[in-house]
Each structure stands twice: as C-alpha cells, then as structure tokens.
Amino acid sequence: MRLNGEISSGEDEEEKQTGTTTFSVQKVVVGYALTSKKKKSFLQPSFTALARNKGIYFVAVDLKKPLPEQGPFDIILHKLSGEEWHDIIEDYRQKHPEVTVLDPPDAIQHLHNRQSMLQDVADLNLSDCHGKVAIPRQLVFTKEKDPSSIPYEVTKAGMKLPLVAKPLVVDGTAKSHELFLAYDEFSLSELEPPLVLQEFVNHGGLLFKIYIVGETIKVVRRFSLPNISKRELSKVAGVFRFPRVSCAAASADDADLDPNIAEHPPRPLLEKLARELRHRLGLHLFNIDMIREYGTKDVFYVIDINYFPGYGKMPDYEHVFTDFLLSLMQSKYKKKLTT
Ligand SMILES: O=P(O)(O)O[C@@H]1[C@@H](OP(=O)(O)O)[C@H](OP(=O)(O)O)[C@H](O)[C@H](OP(=O)(O)O)[C@H]1OP(=O)(O)O
Numbered sequence: 001m002r003l004n005g006e007i008s009s010g011e012d013e014e015e016k017q018t019g020t021t022t023f024s025v026q027k028v029v030v031g032y033a034l035t036s037k038k039k040k041s042f043l044q045p046s047f048t049a050l051a052r053n054k055g056i057y058f059v060a061v062d063l064k065k066p067l068p069e070q071g072p073f074d075i076i077l078h079k080l081s082g083e084e085w086h087d088i089i090e091d092y093r094q095k096h097p098e099v100t101v102l103d104p105p106d107a108i109q110h111l112h113n114r115q116s117m118l119q120d121v122a123d124l125n126l127s128d129c130h131g132k133v134a135i136p137r138q139l140v141f142t143k144e145k146d147p148s149s150i151p152y153e154v155t156k157a158g159m160k161l162p163l164v165a166k167p168l169v170v171d172g173t174a175k176s177h178e179l180f181l182a183y184d185e186f187s188l189s190e191l192e193p194p195l196v197l198q199e200f201v202n203h204g205g206l207l208f209k210i211y212i213v214g215e216t217i218k219v220v221r222r223f224s225l226p227n228i229s230k231r232e233l234s235k236v237a238g239v240f241r242f243p244r245v246s247c248a249a250a251s252a253d254d255a256d257l258d259p260n261i262a263e264h265p266p267r268p269l270l271e272k273l274a275r276e277l278r279h280r281l282g283l284h285l286f287n288i289d290m291i292r293e294y295g296t297k298d299v300f301y302v303i304d305i306n307y308f309p310g311y312g313k314m315p316d317y318e319h320v321f322t323d324f325l326l327s328l329m330q331s332k333y334k335k336k337l338t339t
Pocket residue numbers: 037038041079170171172173209244246247287289304306307308309310311313
C-alpha cells in the first residue's frame with residue numbers, strides 16, 4: 001500500500017485526479033469473515049462506496065476454501081464463533097505476519113466470558129481522571145454448581161439485591177443474551193449455571209455505549225432498565241427475564257433527558273479507559289456498556305464489553321472506519337521503512 005502523493009508503478013494502483021494533481025493510491029484489500037447479519041449491518045453501501053473511493057476494497061473470505069489460498073489481503077476483519085475458525089485464523093496470523101488480522105482470536109475470546117471480560121477494568125486505577133470507573137460486585141457460578149446452593153453463597157458473599165443474572169459465556173447466540181433480574185435470593189435457585197450474578201446498579205434508565213475503533217471513541221446513549229426502588233424491592237419476589245432494551249434501534253440521544261443522568265462521561269476519563277483497555281485487551285474493535293450510578297456525577301460502572309459490535313449504528317462510522325483502515329496501512333508502511 002502506498003500513501004497519497006507517492007510515486008509508484010505497481011499494477012494494483014489507481015490514478016486519482018484531485019484539482020490539478022494526479023497521484024496514485026494503491027489498493028487496500030480487506031478480507032472479511034462475518035455472519036450474513038453482520039455483513040448486512042456493517043458493509044452498508046454508504047460505507048463500501050466511501051471506502052472504494054479511498055482505494056479500500058472488501059472481499060469476502062470463502063469459508064469453503066483454505067484461507068492461505070485466498071487474497072492477498074492487507075487486512076482481515078473477522079467475527080465468527082467456534083473453535084475451528086479460531087484455529088484457522090490463529091494459524092494464518094502466525095504464518096502471515098504481513099497481514100493485519102483484526103483482532104487476535106485469543107484476545108477476542110477473553111470477551112466471550114463475562115467474568116474475564118471485566119477483569120481488566122477491575123484491575124485499572126483511574127483516579128485523577130475526572131471520575132471513577134469500577135465494575136459491579138459479581139459472583140460466578142460454574143456449571144458444576146448445584147443451583148440450590150446459590151442463595152446461600154449469595155448471602156454469604158453479602159451481595160446486595162436486586163441482582164442481574166447473566167449467562168457466563170457470550171457466544172453470539174440469543175441464549176447468551178437472556179438475562180434475568182432477581183429480587184430475592186431464594187428464587188435464584190431457579191436459575192441454571194453457568195452464570196454470573198451481578199449487583200444491579202441504579203442508573204436512571206440510561207446507558208452509554210462507548211464505541212472504540214482504534215484510537216477513535218464515539219459515545220451514544222441508549223435506554224436501559226429503570227431504577228429499582230427499595231420499596232419495589234421489598235414488595236416483589238422472584239426472577240424475571242428482561243428484554244434487550246439497550247439493543248433497540250431507537251437511540252436515547254434525541255430524547256428529552258435529565259442532564260444529570262444524560263451528561264456524557266468526562267472525555268479524559270473515556271480516553272484513559274479506552275487507551276488502557278485497548279492495550280490490556282489487545283483489541284482494536286470493541287464497545288463498552290457503561291452506566292453512571294444514579295445520584296452521582298462521576299461514579300461509573302462498566303457492565304459489558306463486546307467485540308466488533310454493531311458499528312453500523314455508530315454515527316459517522318463510514319468515515320471513522322475508512323480512516324482507521326488507512327491509518328493501519330500507514331503505520332505498517334512506516335514500520336517497513338524503519339526496519
Ligand atoms: O446486533 P448489533 O449489530 O446491534 O450488534 C450487537 C451488539 O449490539 P450493540 O452494537 O452493542 O448495540 C451487542 O452488544 P450488547 O451485548 O447487546 O451490548 C453484541 O456485541 C452483539 O454481538 P454478540 O451477539 O455478543 O456476538 C452484536 O451482534 P452482532 O452484530 O455482532 O451479531
């Protein structure tokens with residue numbers, strides 16, 4: 001790949017006329033291995049057209065053919081589940097260091113478990129960053145655990161009700177997003193491990209989705225679960241399944257919201273958090289679900305981290321992604337020059 005304005009003679013190049021200057025831009029070939037749902041939401045015509053204009057071409061990886069026989073690719077984007085794909089892409093990454101594989105499968109896998117996904121946030125110390133970021137208290141129950149012991153364990157750990165019950169493993173299935181709210185500890189024995197029990201944090205019914213694409217951060221607001229009052233807690237018992245409120249297409253960005261709840265988390269805090277997580281997780285593409293503890297200005301909790309989320313819903317994703325892909329090529333080119 002060559003940068004705008006550089007002299008070149010390769011055949012993979014296109015000539016572009018801007019004003020009076022003609023310069024060449026080499027093609028960037030991005031192979032993608034995505035589900036058809038993801039392909040539809042991510043590779044929207046507005047994005048592929050903009051990318052093509054900048055010399056970026058998307059090519060589907062053919063899962064029926066060996067990966068090394070395809071390409072050549074400059075970059076590979078992927079989000080597919082299963083061990084078979086994990087091994088294929090890991091093997092390819094090791095044998096083709098010249099191809100930028102976004103991202104390493106082991107780093108992605110770290111986010112497939114709701115305990116390990118939040119570990120790096122728990123380890124962070126973000127003091128002096130205009131706010132505090134923590135994770136809710138949580139307990140993990142593996143599949144060997146007898147569900148009848150859950151109420152005792154929860155009480156012993158001093159967990160505060162209500163609790164959110166989440167499947168431990170996130171594998172892209174609808175089942176892994178089936179969440180429950182538990183109002184009393186006894187009903188918890190109805191649930192099936194493996195699961196994570198997390199303290200519910202009142203947050204005024206609003207969630208921040210922090211989208212990360214390399215060094216770019218974009219924040220959107222989504223509706224979430226409403227506060228649960230002490231009164232409601234004392235009157236209700238049982239575990240209740242709740243719908244994926246935050247996934248609704250309607251964003252909360254245009255709603256008439258209480259500014260104490262809706263004000264974005266401070267930028268320096270998000271920048272530090274995103275930088276730290278990018279490095280610690282070893283990932284370029286993810287989003288963070290973050291909530292502000294109700295009644296506070298600067299106490300935040302990270303409750304979920306998703307690999308390669310629904311970027312099609314991120315404002316201006318077309319430009320953000322095009323610039324990101326080009327910046328990857330630029331740093332690869334600079335690295336080549338210095339070695
Ligand atoms: O359905 P989309 O496009 O909104 O994206 C989903 C994400 O929604 P979001 O962008 O955070 O609103 C979604 O985020 P949440 O877990 O709902 O916070 C997941 O990342 C989901 O992937 P998976 O099912 O966990 O593998 C994502 O699903 P895939 O698109 O990867 O299938």
